[in-house]
Amino acid sequence: xxxxxxxxxxxxDRGAGLARxxxxxxxxxxxxxxxxxxLVSFKEMKEPAHLVLHxxxxxxxxxxxxxxxxxxGSIILHIAENHAGLLPADSNARARAITWMFAALNTVEPxxxxxxxxxxxxxxxxxxxxxxxxxxDRIRTRLSQLSARLGDADWxxxxxxxxxLLMISVLLRLRYSSPMLDEFxxxxxxxxxxxxxxxxQRAFAAQLAVFADRAxx
Ligand SMILES: N[C@@H](CCC(=O)N[C@@H](CS)C(=O)NCC(=O)O)C(=O)O
Numbered sequence: 001x002x003x004x005x006x007x008x009x010x011x012x013d014r015g016a017g018l019a020r021x022x023x024x025x026x027x028x029x030x031x032x033x034x035x036x037x038x039l040v041s042f043k044e045m046k047e048p049a050h051l052v053l054h055x056x057x058x059x060x061x062x063x064x065x066x067x068x069x070x071x072x073g074s075i076i077l078h079i080a081e082n083h084a085g086l087l088p089a090d091s092n093a094r095a096r097a098i099t100w101m102f103a104a105l106n107t108v109e110p111x112x113x114x115x116x117x118x119x120x121x122x123x124x125x126x127x128x129x130x131x132x133x134x135x136x137d138r139i140r141t142r143l144s145q146l147s148a149r150l151g152d153a154d155w156x157x158x159x160x161x162x163x164x165l166l167m168i169s170v171l172l173r174l175r176y177s178s179p180m181l182d183e184f185x186x187x188x189x190x191x192x193x194x195x196x197x198x199x200x201q202r203a204f205a206a207q208l209a210v211f212a213d214r215a216x217x
Contacts, residue, residue: 002034003064005075006053007210009039015211016176017204020072021060023169025206027076027162029199031083039210073105076162086162093158100156100163108146109170111138116177139180147184154193168194 007021021037028035044050046057053061054070062069062078069075077098080086087094115135122128146167150156155164171191175181181188194200 001065002036003028003062004036004038005063006038006040006050006059006061007207008059009041009044009210010214011207011211013176015208017207018173018176019059019207020169022203022207023072023166024060024062024075024079025203026165026169026200027079027086029202030160030165030197031079031085033079033083037206037210073101073166076166077101080162086165088159088161096157097161097163100161101166104163104166104170108142108167109173111135111142112170112174112177115139116173119177136178136180139174139178140183143180143184143187147187150186150190152186154190160194160197164194168200 005021005024008019011019013019025035025037040050040059045054045059050061051057053063053068056070058070060070060072060075062075069078076086087097115132118128118131118135122131155161156167157163168191171181171187172195175191181191195204
């Protein structure tokens with residue numbers, strides 16, 4: 001039986017692919033493994049049956065036999081360690097690719113998510129307009145550093161890896177909330193290169209199908 005993941009029953013981003021199940025779908029597609037998807041509502045995510053799988057009441061989760069995982073980084077690392085295609089065979093190169101996975105989730109994603117959350121939750125406060133440029137600067141610093149490291153390479157460290165998959169997923173998230181990525185042409189091209197991968201296209205179409213099936217007329 002294929003592994004099963006959870007995803008939003010009703011896509012808050014209207015199928016833009018920003019929910020983190022897209023990253024996991026992309027990983028499955030890169031390694032050529034089938035997967036099942038169980039859709040959950042916001043209410044179900046906070047109920048005991050889901051909390052057993054995910055202590056924080058979120059998606060995605062991963063179930064395979066008697067293994068249950070949460071946290072996208074851990075799920076993708078598990079997929080990458082068990083199937084060829086997302087991590088290099090050489091042990092040093094593999095460690096570096098895993099480092100980029102952590103960098104995407106621990107260093108680049110937090111300021112992007114903070115800005116996004118603030119624009120939903122703090123928008124109506126008078127101080128939001130003062131905080132926004134501070135948050136933008138934090139993101140810009142990270143993008144500038146990442147851009148300098150990427151240079152004119154196709155991927156962060158040799159061949160495409162799970163590190164690129166996560167970094168591109170994080171940058172895609174920014175693209176939907178700010179035009180800042182376009183200030184760094186090599187990063188914009190890097191993201192486009194990731195999106196052009198057939199595996200990403202299949203993952204994006206699969207998450208969009210959930211939205212299309214459930215969209216009101
Ligand atoms: N660090 C977690 C974050 C998971 C997360 O934030 N999931 C979002 C969807 S992308 C969610 O379930 N949000 C609903 C909620 O937190 O109630 C991961 O990478 O898996």
